[in-house]
Amino acid sequence: MNNVFSHSLFTDFDIELFKAGKHYRLYEKLGAHCIERQGVLGVYFAVWAPTAQAVSVVGDFNYWSQDAHPLEVRWDASGIWEGFIPGIQKGALYKYKIQSNTNAITTEKADPFAFYCEQPPNTASVVWDLDYNWKDANWMQKRHQHNSLDQPYSVYEVHLGSWKRKGPDNRFLTYTEFATDLVDYVVTMGFTHVEFMPIMEYPYDPSWGYQLTGYFAPSSRFGKPEDFMFLVDALHQAGIGVILDWVPSHFPDDSHGLGFFDGSNLYEHPDRRKGYHPDWKSLVFNYGRNEVRSFLISNALFWLQLYHADALRVDAVASMLYLDYSRAATEWEPNCYGGNENLDTISFLKEFNQAVYANYPDVQTIAEESTSFPMVSRPTSMGGLGFGMKWMMGWMHDTLNYFKKETVYRKHHQNELTFSMTYVFSENFMLPLSHDEVVHGKGSIATRMPGDEWQKFANLRLLYSYMFTHPGAKLLFMGCEFGQSEEWNFQQSLDWHLLQYPYHNGIKELIIALNSLYKKEPALHEKQFSHDGFEWINYSDHQNAVLSFIRKGNNTKDDLVVVCNFTQIVRDNYRIGIPRGGNLVEIFHSDAKIYGGSNLQNAIEIPIELIAYDARAYSAAIQLAPLGISVFKII
Known part of the structure; x- marks a missing residue:
């Protein structure tokens, strides 16, 4: 040689x-x-x-x-x-x-294991090392507390290419600029975690990062690998956890990528029925090949070890689990038991989760899984897939479908809201209002709310307040937190200028308050994945489109009473059953003036009366603000 x-x-x-x-x-x-x-x-x-x-x-x-x-x-x-x-x-x-x-x-x-890549459209790998002096020791020692399932978990989902751009040339921010601008903003907003849409190197901007060619390299669009480490470090020092989107489900067939790597189907499955994804026109990993499993699990642990990631959100799990996912009857073959489950994938996902939690017990894995596949977020020792959490796609679709209806029709559709409670504790669910809900002609979340301008923003405040009082962790896509008007465009900044308008700034203030409430009140997080943390007061008042329920923590004194009015009609002296005597104190209401509401609020203390109601011995008469939610404590 x-x-x-x-x-x-x-x-x-x-x-x-x-x-x-x-x-x-x-x-x-x-x-x-x-x-x-x-x-x-x-x-x-x-x-x-x-x-x-x-x-x-x-x-x-x-x-x-x-x-x-x-x-x-x-x-x-x-x-x-x-x-x-x-x-x-x-x-x-x-x-x-x-x-x-x-x-x-x-x-x-290109090198499948390259730590750094040329900036697209160039495609070469770059010899690099990952020498960085971390300063987040305090976070790393205590992050088990932040990532625990009984702690508040409020996620801000970010696409780095379009959160904010600068200058007349509409340039990307750098990782080091994000370490100031983004970190300060997330701290102000009160989120506990940031989730980055894929930052691993990708060749095509319109893929949003979900078609990877550099699995071990943070995208050079925003800087060098150590610059991304600096961003993660800054978030940790500010007390913010970091979730990375991870894409083991498919990869593009770009000539420099993993496809047909050595002239053979090396990383992709050789059977096109298992090795090609028709929706994304991309290749699918061969999960039954040992070396490929080592590649993928090594990649997952790489980001947890070298970049101090606190969680991996695994993309498109449903597409991995089912042999017939988006395939015609002639395009798939049943497994050896005659079913449509991909047994190699199931085995791989279990091994992936076992490896992650064995090496990093203080992190989380989160599945984007849209079907009723059982026990996704249950331990592998119980027969589950082993994820820590799962996105609650059913809640997202049902809730948004309900909220787009004019209020006069909502009394006929209350089951769309209450249905989630029949299965919410079957998994450790995260409630997502994600990027997928503000693209492809769906419009922004704000513009899907019905009514005039006041009602649209009142509905938006109601939606977010309902989300934060509903059991489960929370995820909100960037721009939703101030009522972005336009559909998300990955090629430009969010519409930050909207914050000069009171209604949009009011939504921002609302999210700050909801994050504070979620973190402050044990009843909203201590039992967020347990049947013991929730109790209906009344779910059958369809005529008035009102729901009431109790959220519970470890101590009874922390219980919260939540009442939701899904119409614009003010309801005076609305009676609800209460579990015990004392007084009700309203600690939050979405109709506050600072949020853009009409400021219709309850008295400082409302007496609880020995009047039977809602199958309880005690009750209280309260006032319901239009399109509003009130949260009470019993003292």
């Missing part, structure tokens, strides 16, 4: 783990690593290409010549090619030139 000599980072045990699908730290071995060997500085390269006849490293250091730096294949049938090239330094551009031994195909691929 010309100027190339092998100095393997692999031990025999590494190879055994890799072949068995149990090597969860592959990023320490495969890829490009700056090392010193026998007093010589250079880069060790290793790539998995089992059907290759020849592999070489091409880059700006050898004029992209495939003959200059060939790699050697290991003797152990692992399919790994490796070599050490002296003199190369951090920042060098490179790819792998791969000649297949099964056909005449030659591919030129």
